[in-house]
Amino acid sequence: MAIPVIIHLLNRRRFRTVKWAATSFLLKASRESRGKKRLKHILILACRALAVGALVVAVARPLIGGFLGWGGGAVETVVLVLDRSASMELRASDGAPSQREAVLNRIANTLEEMGSPRLVLIDSASGEIQDVPSPDVLPEISSTQATDTQADIPSLLTKAVDYLQETAPGRSEIWLASDLQAPDWREEDSRWQAVRVGMESLPTGTRLRILTTKTGLTQNHSLELLASRRVDNEITLDLKLTRAQDTGSESIPITFTHKGSRTAERITMEGQELRFQKRLPLAAVDTEGYGWVGLPADFNLRDNSAFYAFGGQKPVKTWIVSHDPSGESAAYLRKAAAPTGFERYSCEVISPAQTSEIDWPTATLIIWQAPLPSGAAATNLTRYVESGGAALFFPTHEKSTENVLGISWGGIEDAPSDQFFINGPWTRDDGPWRDGIDGQILPVSQLRAIKRIAIKGEGSSLAVWDDQTPLILRKIQGQGSAIFVGTQPIDTWSNLEFTALHLVTVQRMIELGMNRLHSGYRTVAGSELSQTKLDEARTRLDDYEDDSSGQEHYRSGVYQLGDRLLAVNRAPEESSLEKVSEDRLATLLEGVSYSLFEEQNNEDDLVQEAWRFFLIALLFFLLVEAFLSLQPKPAKVS
């Protein structure tokens, strides 16, 4: 860089001497142009220095690219954290590689351009740390293939940081390839604090580079099985269809493959999400079976199927724990839980002192209409809910001081004379008072109460009174949920029984409880349940896809694992369209040296050799220098 400076200074001394007559004008002109002259000298000098600099850099063949930035080529170890969740299989267009494939190819190319530094892979499915011998094989190895699992980004980053802290492998970087799907990033996870602290403790220069691919808005559809349960001689599937873009009314063909036979029907979709139910017939002799529901191929092939399996019929047993087992309220609830004509439905009403009689594992629903329990009963109840059970709580006249699942009853309030408590808004797309499958609205607005009870504690208010206090509150605990209702279905409290809202509430809670009983046949990909146990062999039963990737333990499908029949589905969170925003990312990684590189799908490489650019720059600087050095054509003096 000093060469042009020296040349410049030497050049300045090489003057030609000329005898001159009009010296006075020269002196005047020199005085007036002193600033301009200095600026021009500086510009010429800068051009020469930059030209030499560009030449030197061009010869060094640097790598550039938005991903690496400048000088990103001198890394010894790259720890690649690969999100290979189902959402990474989204494609920008037909025939285009998926986000996972595209990012792997680009990373492989980039690593080759960088001179193949050591590559350590941590994939989201297995979470294992493995050395990849060469970037070439990265897109081919089994640990980078597609899965139907969900990613746990904070956990993976923690592993990467721990690895770097333990091995200290020289100048390193963590590359995170992810589609920034919000559920995978678990923004509320407390491990983010550990990630931040861990990254800060790494040697200076250890950067976190996040690579994501912009796919734009696609016409992708995804199918999700919310629940499946066998009721008598049919299996009921609760399905959810989601699409990335609301393009108005759309007729979507859906294929049902049930017990080996295939049927198809079209479903008309409005909006971005559609929940629907499908009942498929079973024979009384069917003890076990399976099937799947499929969508036509679209931009993500991994979210077009939902698998189910079923076993034999199970009895529907509801336990009502009442402070007054022979009372009016208990009678109404018992009729609602075991209506006449439903043979498999049964209901037993017991007093709080008899809770030890409850057979918790087979219970479909627990209705508690007594002072809230404590001790062993409370523990059993909590454990039951956490395991996926459904519980319904009604108030009593008796004072209750305990709390269950963090919820307790407050004071009882009577409506003023000749007035009622009426409800405010309620949740119509979720919970026990949701609209019917056919869109019918429940008669909640007809609800009138003359007595109510306050519900205390943190939960989701699915319906409120008109003064915004909770009418029904849901508390989700573990895999199950409990509903607290702020009034009783008897005349001295409300017309809940008259409006049949108590019947709907009980039946829908039974439905929820039945899912637990049938959940032994269903799990999500990558879960502990989906893995083979000792002495278990895995056999895939469905023929939805020809899977030879060796990734069965991370893929959805119907499997026979030893004696177990199991329908494995994609994690429901993988259908989420929510992304982590840049602002949120900045908060999560506050204090961490990171860069986010959002790449278009049609770009080939993350980095490119930049020597051409520098040669062009060299040419440019030389041209500018020549232009500045040119004698301007003087204006004619007339």
Place this chain on the structure above:
Amino acid sequence: MKYDFLDTNILARLGAIPLESRFPMVGNVAGRHRSPHRGSSVEFAEYRKYVPGDDTRRLDWKAYARSDRYYIKEFEADTNLRAYFVVDSSGSMDFSSAEHPSKIEFARRIAASLSYLIVNQGDSAGLSCCNEKLHLEIPPSRRAAQLQHIFDSLQKIEPKGETGLVAALHQVAEKIQQRALVVVLSDFFVDANELADALQHLRYRKHDIALFHLMDPQEVNFQFDRPHRFVDLEDGTTVVAEPNLIADEYQSALKEFLENTERKAYDVNADYQLLQTDANLEETLSQFITGRLTQKR
């Protein structure tokens, strides 16, 4: 002819056009130029009332017969022209570029040619040269030998030293007693106000002033391809400059100088000619001579 600065062909062609003075001249012999005095030429000037002492031979009897009053008929007095050539021989006049003649060489050609034409039409020509001071004075004469004297002197001029043109013009103004044509050949690298004073002085003495402002083309165009060290021809001052950087400012200063000089010349009603040394001599002289015919008063 032994004088390089004379071109006989040009002189032969220009000899057909008379070189006139623009103002009445005061000469010592009769000639072709108007005089401020009334004389005996054939050109009628005016009538004026007779006053005692007037030559009675000049009474117009016909006018007396018509008007019963005595009138003296006056005619223009024609006289000869005295031309003084003042040549600036300071160091700056030695500048030349490329194949062009130097400014002093161009001045020689003009002064010699005009001297020849003036003497040949029966008028007088003289020469003065100046650098720091007026160092040569050849009084005007109409004799044929005067030309040789002038030519020899022109040939011997060696430009050097600083310019003392202003002082020289003041001296010339003082020394020339009668009205004359004063032709100044210089690059006028002097203070414009001082030059204006000197020209006013000449004009006050009722001289007809002609200025030949000589510039080299490179002084005007200022085209150089690299940095130069400029050494002043008069005082040796050195200026190091990159012409491409100061070209605009130089042109601006030069333009201001030329406009200023022309304005000062116009103020004293001088006949101003800005010439570059690559100009065609015959055209230059022809324009000068014919231009004076139209400006005659």
